Amino acid sequence: MSRLWDLKRYFRRPSRREGILLGVLIVFISLAVPFEPYDWLQRSVTAQLNLKPYKGDAVIIAIDAKTERELPDRAWSKSDLADLLTRLSEHDPKQIVIAQQYFEAGADDDDQRLIDALKQLDFKPSWQVEIAPEEIRFSGKESRSSGRSDEPSFAQLLEPGIADLVQPNIAAFRRTNNYAPISAQYVVETSEGVVPSSASVLAQGASPPSQNLFTVDLSYNTRTIPEFSAIDVMRDDRIAAKLSDKSVIIAFTDQLGRDTVVTPFDPYTSRAALSVVAAQTLIDGPPVSLGWGAMFLLAIMVTILWIALVRPYGLYIAGTALVLIIVSPFFLERLLIFQETSQAIVLIALVGIVRVWQQGREAIHVYRSAAETKSQFLAQASHDLRQPIHAIGLLADRLSQSNLTIEQQEIVSKISWSVDNARRMFRALLDIAAIESGTLKKDLSAVSVNELLAEVDSQNALAAEQAGVDLRLIPSDLVVRTDRALLGTMLQNLVSNSIRYTSGGKIVVGCRRKENTLSFYVADNGRGIAPDELEKVQKEFYRSATGSSLGSDNKGLGLAIVNRLARLLDLRFRLRSELGKGTIASIEGLRIISSAEAPQTSENERKLPLSGLRVVVADDEEDTLHSTAALLEKWGCDVTPLSRPPEGIAPCDIVLSDFDFGEGVTLGEQPNIVSNIDKLGIDMIIISGHHPDQIRENLPDFSGLILTKPLRAAQLRSAMMSLRRVKKAN
Incomplete structure (x- = not known):
């Protein structure tokens, strides 16, 4: 009797939710019919394995x-x-x-x-x-x-x-x-x-x-x-x-x-x-047909045991049963006993997915609880320690003003440096604790790029001068929507790190626009970061042994804060570096909200109707090729110049090509080039000194425009605009 009682330790009482979920799955699968293809495939494969x-x-x-x-x-x-x-x-x-x-x-x-x-x-x-x-x-x-x-x-x-x-x-x-x-x-x-x-x-x-x-x-x-x-x-x-x-x-x-x-x-x-x-x-x-009921009943019994048994015994039983159900047709069909196993397999698989999902939720809950506990501890500990550190700093300042010997002054100076270092570390710990605990919330507003750069300049100008660093900031009149304080903290951390490890070098802080987004860049010519350390330096408490230009003097927390703030603001933080050449840090994905944006775009479209058009120019005469490319770039086109026939070109909108490329090479001798361009749906304009009738005689299938040299700029622009209007209309 005692042995039977000992078996109870292997079982647990399923929750009401688990029972309801299992019942719903059983009803759903028993009524569903879309599992037949699996049975067809299984029976076909089994027949081939049992081939006789x-x-x-x-x-x-x-x-x-x-x-x-x-x-x-x-x-x-x-x-x-x-x-x-x-x-x-x-x-x-x-x-x-x-x-x-x-x-x-x-x-x-x-x-x-x-x-x-x-x-x-x-x-x-x-x-x-x-x-x-x-x-x-x-x-x-x-x-x-x-x-x-x-x-x-x-x-x-x-x-x-x-x-x-x-x-x-x-x-x-x-x-x-x-x-x-x-x-x-x-x-x-x-x-x-x-x-x-x-x-x-x-x-x-x-x-x-x-x-x-x-x-x-x-x-x-x-x-x-x-x-x-x-x-x-x-x-x-x-x-x-x-x-x-x-x-x-x-x-x-x-x-x-x-x-x-x-x-x-x-x-x-x-x-x-x-x-x-x-x-x-x-x-x-x-032959005997068992249908799907026998295996489905077995699957129900197995899933009940899976839920009722404590880990990992239920998983062992479910896994063993699943394997047996999958391989059973191979042996039973030799005896002409046919069955359907798809419903049973789907039931066990779905219960497995639900249990993995449930365990994942439990793990996430445990992780979040641990993270919250850690964050609360960091916040409390750093807050409680700031006061005595502050007091030590005041006492060190008072001590430095008293009559001290040279040796004593050096000791007090080292104490002050240590206190400052500890103060910066605890400030960083407070920032990380606030981000992790969720108490730090983003406050989005319109932020002027020039004003932000001015703040970065005022905060780092003295430190840059003392380190012999040439700090250059490139102004911009754009306005972005973000949290001013948090973005300022990110830039401040990046710039201060660059100053600390680019002694005697140059640092450039600027931004670059891409469509409706803006990216900030902090580039230096310091010693750089080793490739295997690019990921590590962005984690807490990691300091590069090589003294990289983006290491951290405060226990490796600067880049960790930048990384976390980037995720909080839905931005992307990226590092690119090469040893001996420097590092580029970028903050990408800032949304531009310039009030002049909408009217400016429509005005650009009126002034530059060909703006953004991808054009391939093919001409064997270098002067003609370069002058045409320069003219198209002035019109806002994205130009790819070629001194050969336009074969194997990248995707584009229009091809401007000469007919005769010298040394007997013409488009008439290579009609596949024209046909391939047409198959890709790319418009093509032939610009040549030959008569159009002669060109069409050599290219009977070409139905595009043929323009004769010398060609006026207005004529070329008009032809390209007409093609663009037709494509937009279609």
Whole structure:
């Protein structure tokens, strides 16, 4: 009893939320149907892994292209079928199934010859009748029919004269889509009654399946089914002798769609071969279909255990069950036990995703609690220590003003330096604590770039002069929307770090506009940062051993603050550096809100209607090339000059090209260049000294503009503006 009681330590009581969620998942998955493609794929893969040769007694007599080619009339007729049946009657096959026949119009005695041949047989062959697909009722019910002579008569489906000499059958298969597993009917329910299927006829004596609609075992390699051309059987008695005591199916095999069917790994499987495989499935079986309920019930039990057991035992059970469910078809389908596993797999997978998400939320909660505790501790500790440090600083100042010896003055100076260093460190710690705790909020407003740069200059001018640093600030009249104090802190940290480690060098502080955003840059020519330290120097308490130009004198907190403030303001902070050459720090993503922005843009569009247009200029004359490029740049275009034909160019809007590039090289000799430009949807203007008619003669497919040299600037501008208007209109 005590041992049973000890088992309780492995279990826990699931929460109400977990129970509700599991119930919702079970209901949702049991009602959902979009998981079938997984079962199709799994069954197809399993069939290929279990691939085996066919070893039954069925033989296909193929009315193939060879047969029709060697027949006297080059077409299959009732007379030919009569000859084939006569030859078969000489060798006593076990049974004959005649698949759907397609006869050419023959002589008047063809019908009688076929009737006579059927009468020579010792048994009634099975004749496949043609019936419209909509008249077939696919059914998976238990009701079946034996398909023997006591079945309803289908004389109306057969040609007069042979109805009493054959037994009807129907080949009926069901596919959800072209590459899904295939199901077959044991017997077929039609509007005329019940008809046996070709599979049930070929499998005479086999036990019937548990359900009328059964799954075909596609692990048989249909290429291993014995097959002979009908013409060979009729002409060669040795081949016909091989059919003694065999189940024979006579069928057309060559016409795609009519005579073949798509199976998961063979799109050209003949319908006759599929009937043989379906019959062999019945002989090996009967096949059993478990559906999706069995595996889904197992998955429910596994997920309940997963939730109820303490870690990691539930995970072990769920993982083991998932693997078993995935691999079980490989073993069960060898025994003709077919099932669907997709719902079970989806249930276990979804529960796993939910549990990972839940554990992630718990981890985030623990992390946030730890971060808040750390931030509160830092804030409290730094705040409590600032007062005594401040007092020490005052005492050191008073002590420095008293009568001290030179040695004592040096000691007091070192004390003051240490106090200042500690004060800066605690200020940085307070900033980090405020950011982490969320107490530091951004206050967005309009900020003038020039005013901000003036503050940076006033705060750092003296320090730069003392360090022998040439500090240059590039003014700008732009206005951005940001938090003035926080952005000022970021710039101050960057500039002070550069001053500290660029002794005797130069520092440039400026900004660059890109569309509607602004980026600040702080560039120095100091000693730089090693590539493997670029990421490390942006973290707390890291100091570069190489004395990089952006190291920190206050325990490595300066860049960490810049990094955190950038994230708070939704900006990007980037560092680029090279040892011995300097460092560039940038703050990117500031939104420009200049009041003159909107009217200025529209005015620019009026003055520079070609502004922003990407143009490729191709001309072999250097003077013409450079002057054209300079003119286009003056108009606001983005120009790419080429001294060769414009082949393999980058994406652009317009190509301005000469026709003759000297030394016998012309666009007329390389028409593929023009056609490729046209395929890319790029407008092209040819500017040449040749007559336009001569150019069009050499380029008959070119429909663009041709301008003649010498060309006035206004004419070129007008042509380019017209092309741009057409493109905008389209």
